[in-house]
Amino acid sequence: MDNSVRIKFDKIDRRILEILQANAKITNAQLSKDIGLSPAPTLERVKKLEQSGIIKSYHAKLDPEKIGLGVSTFVLVSLIGHNKGNIDAFMKEINDIQEVIECHHITGTGDFILKIIAKDITAYQKLMLEKVSEIKEVDSMQSMVILSTFKDSKVLPIPA
Amino acid sequence: MDNSVRIKFDKIDRRILEILQANAKITNAQLSKDIGLSPAPTLERVKKLEQSGIIKSYHAKLDPEKIGLGVSTFVLVSLIGHNKGNIDAFMKEINDIQEVIECHHITGTGDFILKIIAKDITAYQKLMLEKVSEIKEVDSMQSMVILSTFKDSKVLPIPA
DNA sequence: CTTTGCGCCACATAAAATTTTGTAAAAACG
DNA sequence: CGTTTTTACAAAATTTTATGTGGCGCAAAG
Numbered sequence: 001m002d003n004s005v006r007i008k009f010d011k012i013d014r015r016i017l018e019i020l021q022a023n024a025k026i027t028n029a030q031l032s033k034d035i036g037l038s039p040a041p042t043l044e045r046v047k048k049l050e051q052s053g054i055i056k057s058y059h060a061k062l063d064p065e066k067i068g069l070g071v072s073t074f075v076l077v078s079l080i081g082h083n084k085g086n087i088d089a090f091m092k093e094i095n096d097i098q099e100v101i102e103c104h105h106i107t108g109t110g111d112f113i114l115k116i117i118a119k120d121i122t123a124y125q126k127l128m129l130e131k132v133s134e135i136k137e138v139d140s141m142q143s144m145v146i147l148s149t150f151k152d153s154k155v156l157p158i159p160a
Numbered sequence: 161m162d163n164s165v166r167i168k169f170d171k172i173d174r175r176i177l178e179i180l181q182a183n184a185k186i187t188n189a190q191l192s193k194d195i196g197l198s199p200a201p202t203l204e205r206v207k208k209l210e211q212s213g214i215i216k217s218y219h220a221k222l223d224p225e226k227i228g229l230g231v232s233t234f235v236l237v238s239l240i241g242h243n244k245g246n247i248d249a250f251m252k253e254i255n256d257i258q259e260v261i262e263c264h265h266i267t268g269t270g271d272f273i274l275k276i277i278a279k280d281i282t283a284y285q286k287l288m289l290e291k292v293s294e295i296k297e298v299d300s301m302q303s304m305v306i307l308s309t310f311k312d313s314k315v316l317p318i319p320a
Numbered sequence: 321c322t323t324t325g326c327g328c329c330a331c332a333t334a335a336a337a338t339t340t341t342g343t344a345a346a347a348a349c350g
Numbered sequence: 351c352g353t354t355t356t357t358a359c360a361a362a363a364t365t366t367t368a369t370g371t372g373g374c375g376c377a378a379a380g
Contacts (some may be wrong), residue, residue, distance in 0.1 A: 006218045025184070040360070054223055059219055060217075062216060069316060069319065119319045145267040146265070153262070154219040156224060157229075189366085200369080277347060
């Protein structure tokens with residue numbers, strides 16, 4: 001009775017993962033052609049990859065500008081205290097702010113780095129003033145506005 | 161003769177976008193139920209959103225750890241010169257490095273911020289020493305290792 | 321008030337995904 | 351070394367899903 005799913009994948013699975021990362025909407029028929037198997041075992045493999053948690057989810061990628069999101073930034077955040085309580089409280093607050101797309105705990109200069117997206121500079125300023133900097137655990141913040149994005153790959157380099 | 165596709169979306173479209181960002185694998189039938197339309201017009205709307213470029217693509221999200229990617233970092237990079245030639249050269253080099261998942265041109269401290277993913281610290285060090293820091297336009301670099309990721313939302317907050 | 325166009329539903333058809341069945345190869349076991 | 355078990359695969363059948371068509375109703379324009 002093995003509760004945890006065995007995680008192991010071969011060259012074909014790796015190929016599947018590469019393809020699905022780049023294009024999740026490919027049909028099983030086309031995928032099977034690309035990897036050189038028939039549809040059934042191809043689907044089996046995909047299902048296994050999903051069940052094992054290697055494939056976590058599928059997402060549509062939108063064009064930020066076309067939905068009226070003109071400003072993206074990274075923000076380095078330092079907290080006042082670095083104990084677990086403070087960090088948990090901070091995380092909880094951050095989780096409720098939709099505009100904060102990512103939040104990572106990091107080494108180095110700050111304590112956290114956030115990725116934030118907003119309609120425009122005005123909306124961004126409002127967001128920062130009224131929500132982010134209002135979090136009491138926050139000590140200092142440093143914003144880096146994204147001028148342009150050269151690369152935003154959704155394909156992770158799977159080690160051999 | 162309108163070559164460019166009209167970009168305009170209503171409350172229903174917004175709902176569709178939210179759903180597809182969170183779960184691209186939903187069937188058209190289920191999506192149509194969720195938004196309260198029949199399948200045909202639902203699909204029509206999705207197709208329009210794709211054609212207009214609002215929906216750019218669909219991607220499978222993998223679990224980095226489960227495919228053997230244990231180290232993620234952000235790297236602030238300063239270039240030696242800030243002229244277009246240097247920037248273009250840098251971009252070209254960066255584009256060929258698979259481990260560099262993202263590259264953004266930013267304001268503030270550095271010139272660029274990269275998101276890099278690697279197998280482990282050893283592989284990361286090797287990558288940085290042998291590839292990134294070898295790019296001749298690179299002046300200085302500052303790495304921030306991600307200790308943990310609290311939020312990594314694939315759902316953008318669509319402005320009203 | 322009429323016309324036009326858009327968005328919708330309902331149904332029909334086509335395509336795809338998924339399940340089932342059977343077979344062959346590889347691995348574990350006696 | 352042979353037997354059993356497991357695993358992976360293909361082929362075909364079934365079910366589900368996507369897609370195309372026709373017609374209706376509403377809303378805006380004339």
